[in-house]
Amino acid sequence: MKQNSLFFKSSLVSDCPSECFQLGPFEVKWNCEQLCLSVENTQINKELFRTPQGSAFMLAAAGQAEIRESRGFFEVDEKETHYPKEQQLLSIEFSEQVLVFQGVLKESRSSKESRSWSLKLQSIDNEQLRMSFKAESCNRLAFSFSALSEECFWGFGEQLSILNLKGHQFPILSQEPGIGRGVEPLTWIMNTFFKAGGSLYHSNAPAPLFLTSERRGFVSEQKEFCRFDLTDQDSVVLENFSGELNARFFAAAKPLELLEILTRTTGRMPVLPEWSDTGAVIGIQGGTARVRSFLERLEEHDVPISAFWLQDWVGQRTTSVGKQLWWNWELDQQHYPQWNELREELEAKEIFLMSYINPFLVDPQEKGDFERNLFQEAKEHGFLIKDVQGEVYLILNTSFSAALLDLSNPQACVWIKSVIKEQLLSTGVRGWMADFGEALPFDAQLYSGTPEQWHNRYPEVWAQINREAIAEAGLEGQVLFFNRSGYTASPQYSTLFWMGDQLTAWAKEDGIKSAVVGLISSGLSGISLNHGDIGGYTATTFPNVPITIPKISYHRGRELLLRWIEFSAFTAFFRTHEGNQPDRNVQIDADDELLAHFARFAKIYEQLRPYRRELMREAAAKGWPIVRHMWLHFPDDPEVFNLDLQFMLGSQVVVAPVLDPNVQKLKLYLPSGNWRHLWTKTVFNSSGEWITIEAPIGAPGVFVLEGTDVDRLLSDDDSLYN
Structure with a gap:
């Protein structure tokens, strides 16, 4: 040792x-x-x-x-x-x-x-x-x-940078993942001046569980902070910050059986509402008129749309990182006049509205225009966490501070559920982002229990509250929410995950590659339905400063967006985000060519819907993820064990996204089988081999198992695949 x-x-x-x-x-x-x-x-x-x-x-x-x-x-x-x-x-x-x-x-x-x-x-x-x-x-x-020296260890919740964590030592603590996460010198700057750079192991949704290539698994039932040490090739060490450790060991003959066993503990995610994956979910901001004009632009290019996600339904505020929201959960009718008329217009076209909430509250006095002051209501009822002096604990976000709901108080949970029903669901939305949940400080005073007991549990309860509010409104199966924070039991309550704030970069530490790693690792942890912001979220250019600094100032470029669109069409949910600096990031409507590219892959996503919904039913019944590590279907092929930048959509599609700039050719691994190249229709009779293919913009590495249902499904419209 x-x-x-x-x-x-x-x-x-x-x-x-x-x-x-x-x-x-x-x-x-x-x-x-x-x-x-x-x-x-x-x-x-x-x-x-x-x-x-x-x-x-x-x-x-x-x-x-x-x-x-x-x-x-x-x-x-x-x-x-x-x-x-x-x-x-x-x-x-x-x-x-x-x-x-x-x-x-x-x-x-x-x-x-x-x-x-x-x-x-x-x-x-x-x-x-x-x-x-x-x-x-x-x-x-x-x-x-x-442990065996060659044994691979996967899972540990949503791990964004490293898939096989053998050889690593890391914490299991729900927290912000970081800006940079090892991309230098950006990470050093963020850590030095803002303590916000993170590391390779920071995660919104970690979990003390794993599966291994020896087809055995482990899940801890504890909620306290813990650490895994896998740096010794022959052993595993788990250190838990408590006086007891309750956990489960299991094994199975097949990897998919391991996931069925694991998800008995984590819980399983339901099938998404029927409306949710008929097309793209368009994330925009700016008010009613902008939604209408954007819809016209999308319709000109025949983009299939399932919803508009309007996170700024509460109004916008300008902060040090760009545009953020007013965390007082009520409709800003000056920002979105004629809301109901807009909603009815969209619903007539089978397009729905989505919005946003998180467990923080800010005093809206500075905003000026409000009907309810939810911060004041929660403060008067004692529903906010307190500091050691017994005062409301204000947590710094970017350039403003906010109060966090005390979810250890059952009455606070009842109250925020009523807010969801009265403030969100009453507006007719069909879903929302249930953001944050990671920030409970360890020096807070709670209604019951300690922060040590509650910190990792908080994301689970936050998801549970959102799910219960939907059920209590009689809308189970019709409304969804997507959350980024999580812990072991979050899949039991969540309807959909997303991977939080990725850097608008090509990096594996933080960027498009980390989005792929996160999808695969979370799928091995019980999170069967997950997705990311198309194009990434975090731009690090200085607001209102025209110059950019190399390796520090990141923003979404055109090629990055094109490639992110491509791989997202083969995931559970196809949703755009303008990012924290919309004016600096290239958007999907930047030009006709880009919008045509987006429309094409939105149609491919739409065409995959029958197959994807079958995968959702498998997820609900068995805990199998939609995006899968190739090991789940090829456990006897050691070549797939460390493949962390290509994945399977179910059992019938191999997806190898293009994740680097200026790439025209792509090297990928094809497991055993007869695989039809989606774009050229060429069939590769593989015994398990590495191949190199042409992969220009619009043609990522996608192969369909010959003769399967999805093979027949995707051959119906060759115009999409030329």
Whole structure:
């Protein structure tokens, strides 16, 4: 084990004799000669886990850490935590299908001070084994088990930059992903001056779970901050910031079966409303007249449209990063006059309206024109989180501060649901972005519980509130919301995810490539319906400054938008976003050629609808994602294990997007099968091989399995595929 591991030079001591126990289908073996504990599912001959021989597999300590918040980012400053290095196993008891191991933790065998620990194992069903670790007088638990040196580890929620996290050490904490995330020198500037650069491991929607290439899986039931250490090629270490650790191990013969088992815990996402994927969802701002004029432009190019997403329905404000919104959740009738007339005009064309909400509130006094002051209402009822002085805790966003709803208060949850019903649903919208949810500070005072217990739970409850408001209004299955923050159980409540704010760049750290990685990793974590802002969101040019600084000033270029449009047509949801600096970013209506390109891929997205809805039904029933890691269908082909920039749409389409500028040819991997190139109709009889194809603008790498339903579906209109 590596030197910086918590378990380095640790030891396991026991006089308990070797024994074998049967917990349903699970065979649990304790080997006293090797000082090793192992569990195997004997029905499928798959090992769930094995502890390192002779080394401690569970340690506990009392630690101190300060977790500081800034703009939704968190810095963990931990005083050195000392873990005792000797684990003693003193007894093993088996009764009523529950297996209990007990012992003490000591600095050494001669030490007088000790801390008792226990491990309980029991079968949940024929696939899942539940383990419960506890130790006395501690707030840190560390658990270690063996891994194969070549074993790949995927999942961990929505990971945006690295798909296979073997060899990495990283936190599981819902937070802003960052601006740059390793793109330099931008990240250094953002971290130095704003603490907002993030890292490769920052995520809005992480989760303490994984699947591996050995077809086994793990999911923790805990909500507290935790860290995984996979830097040692032969072991996995999970450190959880609590005095207990409840988790599940499972294994399966096939990868898709692993996802079915995993999503029993995470929950599964429902089929989207029928209207939602009939065409593009157009994200624009600017008021009623602009929506009407934009619609005319889109109709001139025969763009199929399912909705207009108007995030500025509450009015706009200018901030340090560009244009943002007034977080007082009511319709701004000066900004959107004739709202109902506009809605009725669109609905007559089967186009719907969508809007926006988040769990923050700002005092609208500065805005001036408002009917309800939701900030004041929430403050008077005690529905906002408080600081240590008992005052409303104001959290800095960009150049303004906002108050965060206290979702640990059941009455606050009831109140914000009423706001959703009275303020959003009453306007006739069919959906909204349910933004944020990551920013709960660790020094906040809550109605119940602690921030340590609530921080990662907050995104789950935020999604639950939105879903319940829809159900209580009698609109389940007709209205959707999409959220970016999440944790383990978020798929149980969310109707749709999006991947947050990607940099308008080509980078894998933060940009179009990170959007592809995020889709694949989230799909392996139970998030079956996910998508991104077409073209990216974050521009880093200085507002009102005409010059750009190389490698610092990013904004959406024309080619980037073209390529982002292409790959988004093969995902769950086809939605545009103007970005944080609309005037600097190239938009879909920049010229006729660009708009024609957008119309073509919106039609391809529309044409894929029957196939995509079948995939949605699979997602709801089995937890299978729409965008899939190729390993899910080709688990015996090691070449696909580390493919992180190409994916499958269901089981019948291979998608290899063009993710670099100035590219005319594309190298990609075709797994075994007869694959029809979507654009030339050439059939490639592949045994699993790398190929190079022509991939000019308008022709990303897309291959359809010959003779399948989707192959027949896409051959109906050759005009789209020339």
